[in-house]
Amino acid sequence: GAGVSQSPSNKVTEKGKDVELRCDPISGHTALYWYRQSLGQGLEFLIYFQGNSAPDKSGLPSDRFSAERTGGSVSTLTIQRTQQEDSAVYLCASSLSTDRSEQYFGPGTRLTVT
Amino acid sequence: DQQVKQNSPSLSVQEGRISILNCDYTNSMFDYFLWYKKYPAEGPTFLISISSIKDKNEDGRFTVFLNKSAKHLSLHIVPSQPGDSAVYFCAAISVNTGNQFYFGTGTSLTVIP
Numbered sequence: 001g002a003g004v005s006q007s008p009s010n011k012v013t014e015k016g017k018d019v020e021l022r023c024d025p026i027s028g029h030t031a032l033y034w035y036r037q038s039l040g041q042g043l044e045f046l047i048y049f050q051g052n053s054a055p056d057k058s059g060l061p062s063d064r065f066s067a068e069r070t071g072g073s074v075s076t077l078t079i080q081r082t083q084q085e086d087s088a089v090y091l092c093a094s095s096l097s098t099d100r101s102e103q104y105f106g107p108g109t110r111l112t113v114t
Numbered sequence: 115d116q117q118v119k120q121n122s123p124s125l126s127v128q129e130g131r132i133s134i135l136n137c138d139y140t141n142s143m144f145d146y147f148l149w150y151k152k153y154p155a156e157g158p159t160f161l162i163s164i165s166s167i168k169d170k171n172e173d174g175r176f177t178v179f180l181n182k183s184a185k186h187l188s189l190h191i192v193p194s195q196p197g198d199s200a201v202y203f204c205a206a207i208s209v210n211t212g213n214q215f216y217f218g219t220g221t222s223l224t225v226i227p
Contacts, residue, residue, distance in 0.1 A: 004157070033215070042116070043158070043203060043217035056214060091157055102148065103215070105157025
């Protein structure tokens with residue numbers, strides 16, 4: 001079956017521009033997570049959704065970052081006024097629920113801010 | 115604040131031998147631990163997990179050991195195969211952290227044929 005998909009796979013943008021990253025979770029998965037992996041760093045939690053609501057936004061690094069999820073499915077992560085330190089691989093994962101369900105990861109979006 | 119740490123960024127092992135990947139954590143409230151495997155240009159894939167009520171969980175060639183008093187877990191791969199070469203992440207979660215998974219920085223395993 002279809003796994004988690006993310007688009008675009010690569011994005012190069014100029015400093016100061018806005019970018020939007022998209023995640024299509026596995027059908028039926030109610031929980032959706034966004035992570036960031038910077039060079040030499042572990043997976044940094046950004047935000048998770050249970051359905052369309054985001055109970056925990058504590059991981060978003062600044063108010064330039066926002067995310068939404070509509071219809072309990074597709075999610076978009078928006079970064080406004082991108083900075084060079086935003087360059088990273090952004091990973092999306094989904095799971096059946098928000099208990100101990102294992103997460104299924106997408107291939108990630110590599111963002112480069114020049 | 116890195117609550118889950120993998121202090122060895124890389125590990126090389128001969129094919130057929132045992133690979134031992136280590137992970138330490140600081141939060142004693144973590145009650146569920148997972149290992150993920152990641153190939154280049156792909157997202158991590160779930161490998162094996164362990165609940166804090168256990169000290170060992172085995173699945174084929176993969177065994178995870180948990181030492182709660184030391185706040186330490188390890189992943190054993192026996193025998194190691196070249197296809198096991200990947201980056202391995204450990205992760206932890208607790209009821210108190212909601213549903214936030216804390217990941218380590220990863221250990222890159224190379225299995226030499």
